Amino acid sequence: MNFNVREDIIQMTSLWKGERFPDGRPRVADKYLKALESLTLEEVWKPIFVKGYENQFEGRLRLLHNDGRKLIGRAVTSVFCPTRPDLHAMAMEIGRSEGRNGTYNQWVVDSLVEGDVCVADMYDKIYKGTFLGGNLTTAIAKKTKTGGGVIWGGIRDLEQMKRIKEVQVYYRGIDPTPIREFVMTGFNVPVRIGNAVCLPGDIVFGTDAGVLFIPAHLVEEVVEGAVKTKVKDMFGFEMISQNKFTTAQIDKNVWTVEMLDLLMEYIEKNEAAAEFRDMDWSQEYSLARQENADHMQSAL
Known part of the structure; x- marks a missing residue:
């Protein structure tokens, strides 16, 4: 058992063929993150869903800043389980051998770089499951610049966190207790956030409605597809009216x-x-002609 293993990350994201971070995560180009800012959840969701990625959205989360902003960034994932003395001792020993200090959640936040989003499966633990508070949220703001967190668990120090305007955080609940009695079982591994699955390097697309995880290898195609959906909606509204x-x-x-x-x-x-x-619409024309040909063939 090791944490944040480059070779494992590359293997699980093998469909990505572009640049990678030193830890192995896909490095989706900044221009696509910028392009996502003007798109809606439904515009981005559709190109993923039609390709069979049906478990990418979770809407049962609370927002730190409920002001209409989006959270867009590259996922750094972690997964946890309830504490067990022998497992905890082993995990901490491994962490120390890898040069990690502090608690598990500090290990994750310490690894963040600009544009990252911390995605943590705390197994819906809120009491003593407060993954983020004022200090770590401040650290996230400094390290990621525009990032934040998606926590399937709790937070604390809400008033302090709300003063940190540079980040957005999605979470399940609030409790004043400090984080206790948990063990990290994976760092930059596949994680489940409610009904959604997130891999390291996925693009986190957070809106008022919830969070969508976009597979890194689909982002370019998704952005183009979402932009096409946008103009088709503009046209469609006019045609219907x-x-x-x-x-x-x-x-x-x-x-x-x-x-x-x-x-x-x-x-x-x-x-x-x-x-x-x-924009190139040749694929849409090809599909239209193929569907027409299929209809004509079935009518014979």
Whole structure:
């Protein structure tokens, strides 16, 4: 048993082919994190869901700052279990041999770099399960600049934490007790946050509604797909209001060639859609033609 093992992280995120951090986590480019800031949860969620990633969202979390901000960053994961003396002794010995100091949650926060988000599965422990308080939240703000935390467990020092404006934290509950009686069983490993699964290096996309974990290897495709969803929604709202298409037609995953032609015309002529004029829609046209061919074949 070792913590934050580079080789293991690379193996579990093998679909990622780009740059990596020294610990092995995928380093999704900053430009994609920036692009996500203007997108909605549903726009980002859809491209993931249709690819079979159905366990990426959790909405049963409380927010430190309920002011409409988003939390977007790269996941540093950790998982814990209730204490057991022999397991705790072994884990602490391993940590010391790896040069780690303090408590388990301090190990995790100490490892953070700019743009990171701490994602911790505290098995929904709130009493003596307060993973973050004023001190560690201050440390997160300094280390990550724009990051924060997603804690399937508790926090404490809420008033102090709320004064720290640079971070956003999602959590399950509040308790004044300090963190006690728990053991780290994994550091930068797959973790479960309620109904969602997060791998190290996933992109955390937190909104008022909850948290979505975007697999690193899908981020580029997701951003492009989400942007396309955005302009299709703009076009769709107008078409529905003009009674040109029904909601059933607009909500279809594959649009007809006729609908796509009208969308291209809308993008070209509407200044509100000017930012979308350089996008490639060849895949959508290909799918539309294939679906039409399939319909014709089935009618024979």
